[in-house]
Amino acid sequence: MGADTRLEDAKRRVDADTRRRRRQLLSPTLIVIGVFGLFPLTITLIYSFLSPGVYGGVTWEFSTNAYVQFLFERDIFDDTLSFSSTYLSIYGRSIGLAFVATVGALLIGFPTAYFIASKPPSQRNFWLFLITLPFWTNLLIRTYAVLLIIRDEGIINLSLQSIGLIDQPLTILYTDLAVFLGLIYSYLPFMVLPLYASLEKLDFRLVEAAYDLYATRFQVLRHVIVPMAKPGIVAGCILVFIPGLGAYITPELLGGGKELMIGNLIALQFGGSRNWPFGSAAALILMVVVMLSLIIYVRYAGKEAKGHG
Amino acid sequence: MAERARKMKDLRKQPGFDFLAWFCIFFLYAPIVVLIVFSFNDNRSVVRWTEFSLRWYAAAFDNEGIRNATVVSLQVAAVSTLFATTFATMAALATTRTPPFKGQMAAYAIINQPLMIPEIVTAVATLSFFSIIKQLTGVTGIGYLMLAHTVFCIPFAYMPIRARLEDMNLTLEQAAADLYATPIQVFRKVTLPLLAPGIVAGGMLAFVVSLDDVIITLMVAGPGETTLPVYILGQIRRGITPEINAVSTLLLLLSIVLVSAFFLLGNKKK
Numbered sequence: 001m002g003a004d005t006r007l008e009d010a011k012r013r014v015d016a017d018t019r020r021r022r023r024q025l026l027s028p029t030l031i032v033i034g035v036f037g038l039f040p041l042t043i044t045l046i047y048s049f050l051s052p053g054v055y056g057g058v059t060w061e062f063s064t065n066a067y068v069q070f071l072f073e074r075d076i077f078d079d080t081l082s083f084s085s086t087y088l089s090i091y092g093r094s095i096g097l098a099f100v101a102t103v104g105a106l107l108i109g110f111p112t113a114y115f116i117a118s119k120p121p122s123q124r125n126f127w128l129f130l131i132t133l134p135f136w137t138n139l140l141i142r143t144y145a146v147l148l149i150i151r152d153e154g155i156i157n158l159s160l161q162s163i164g165l166i167d168q169p170l171t172i173l174y175t176d177l178a179v180f181l182g183l184i185y186s187y188l189p190f191m192v193l194p195l196y197a198s199l200e201k202l203d204f205r206l207v208e209a210a211y212d213l214y215a216t217r218f219q220v221l222r223h224v225i226v227p228m229a230k231p232g233i234v235a236g237c238i239l240v241f242i243p244g245l246g247a248y249i250t251p252e253l254l255g256g257g258k259e260l261m262i263g264n265l266i267a268l269q270f271g272g273s274r275n276w277p278f279g280s281a282a283a284l285i286l287m288v289v290v291m292l293s294l295i296i297y298v299r300y301a302g303k304e305a306k307g308h309g
Numbered sequence: 310m311a312e313r314a315r316k317m318k319d320l321r322k323q324p325g326f327d328f329l330a331w332f333c334i335f336f337l338y339a340p341i342v343v344l345i346v347f348s349f350n351d352n353r354s355v356v357r358w359t360e361f362s363l364r365w366y367a368a369a370f371d372n373e374g375i376r377n378a379t380v381v382s383l384q385v386a387a388v389s390t391l392f393a394t395t396f397a398t399m400a401a402l403a404t405t406r407t408p409p410f411k412g413q414m415a416a417y418a419i420i421n422q423p424l425m426i427p428e429i430v431t432a433v434a435t436l437s438f439f440s441i442i443k444q445l446t447g448v449t450g451i452g453y454l455m456l457a458h459t460v461f462c463i464p465f466a467y468m469p470i471r472a473r474l475e476d477m478n479l480t481l482e483q484a485a486a487d488l489y490a491t492p493i494q495v496f497r498k499v500t501l502p503l504l505a506p507g508i509v510a511g512g513m514l515a516f517v518v519s520l521d522d523v524i525i526t527l528m529v530a531g532p533g534e535t536t537l538p539v540y541i542l543g544q545i546r547r548g549i550t551p552e553i554n555a556v557s558t559l560l561l562l563l564s565i566v567l568v569s570a571f572f573l574l575g576n577k578k579k
Contacts, residue, residue, distance in 0.1 A: 019407075021403075021407065021492070022403045025399040026400055026403040026404070028395075028396050028399060028400075029396040029399065029420060030400075030419050032456075032459065032460060033419050033422055033460055033463060034419060036438070036457070036459075036460045037419075037422050037423055037431070037460045038419070038422060039438065040431075040434035040435050041426070041434050043434065044430070044433065044437055047437055057440060108329055109333070111325065111326035111327075111329035111333075112330040112334075114323065114330075115326055115329075115330035118322075129569075130337075131334075131337070133569075134338070134341065136564055136565075136568040137341070137521070137565060138520075138561060138564060139523070140538050140541060140542055141344070141557040141560060142340065142341065144541070144553075145340035145341055145343065147545075148340070148343060148347070149343055185336065185340070188337060207321070242427065243428075245427070246427030246429050246430065248429050248524050249524070253545060263427075263524075266430070266433055267429060267524075267527075270436060270528065280433065283429065283430045283433050283434070284430075286429070286430060287427070290426075
């Protein structure tokens, strides 16, 4: 009896010790990210309900103007509101561009991931390294490199002109096409990696069985390979879509700042336009769109898991 | 057997897939290669090749703006790497070396928070918060930039350290404890030496990520705190010069060297 309680006691002491040690080890990280990462988001929420200050910043006066401005235009003479799609259309355009870039990245990324997965295991790491390396290099510099190639005097136009295919340079830079190319270029590795993770597990005996049952190559792709890769497809699409939606550098450099995307709209409000409440509201609306995409993803992924289980 | 192997290989092929994969590699690397090649071009033009030359590198080294920005970049990256790696190591120990606990998922979510929120949102939120602190305390300086970088570097340092800890065998640590080593002795003499490659890898990723950041730095940096990427962005907006190609190439090569070293470190242990 006595020994039992002593053992219990000792166990409890060890447990308390472990808990204390864990708390000591975890708290610096949680505090730093909590205070300087999470808490500022609350401030953004508060700022979005305040009035803009004259020289940037905010004045502490409650106002829903930031959200009203998002949907309506205030007439400067009689103060009436009329619906305006200016900002909605920036969000719509961004969603559209991010979506098209996601589809583009999928069309290039899927065959690439499949190609790597069908290589012998010893070679796969090398190929993955090749795909990952650009991701770790500077996004700004990679975007700049794309700019060098597609501008009017870029290597694409000069080569096409020198072989006489075109007289005038093709205008690619500062168009939606340029932003689209830049987005695919920036986030392609995000598409390939999760696709590879699910294709790597593909059992090629299933492919063989399908061929034995007289499936055509396309049928095998459509009914065997793609369904197996579905979790990777969904994850890859999310990983390309979300940063694409909030992209700042790509539209800034390749879109020429004419065609705003959400990221530039937000940055502009904190820079030149000096309307911090509106910028905060725009940032929060972006976060809501991102959260919605994530919820759709989790729901979908959950359903998938159940479907397979 | 060989016949069968050949057939299997053929079975795996999908028409056009190999071509698209090679296209993908070409697409990813062609712009980078063009940038690097033309940074060695003697001509002012960034498209017409004339002759090999290092003159733009010399010009970049002579440029005071570039030199100052490099110093700021290295300072910020060094300090934030140090802090982020320390915090990440502690957090990784807490999440792998103690039994599962309530709130573990929440802890993961907080550690990875900087990865989930769009960078531009983090940037303006941090700007808003720091402007309040600056108003209240009157303190300015490069510390804000280092702090902001520390926060978003933590998850990048955390990933390889946690992976290394999870791969590590617990027996050595248990043996040391059985021989009456105190927890601190176990950590110093056993855990830390085994964990070192993970910490180095995490530190390198944090360094690369800090060195590359544009958006958060652009928003948070005060006057005179221009980092190299922010300087480069400013120059590109003004017009393209071969000097920028040279600096960009150097920064690019630094990332490539660090990340390649990271992969080699990771592969060696196996």
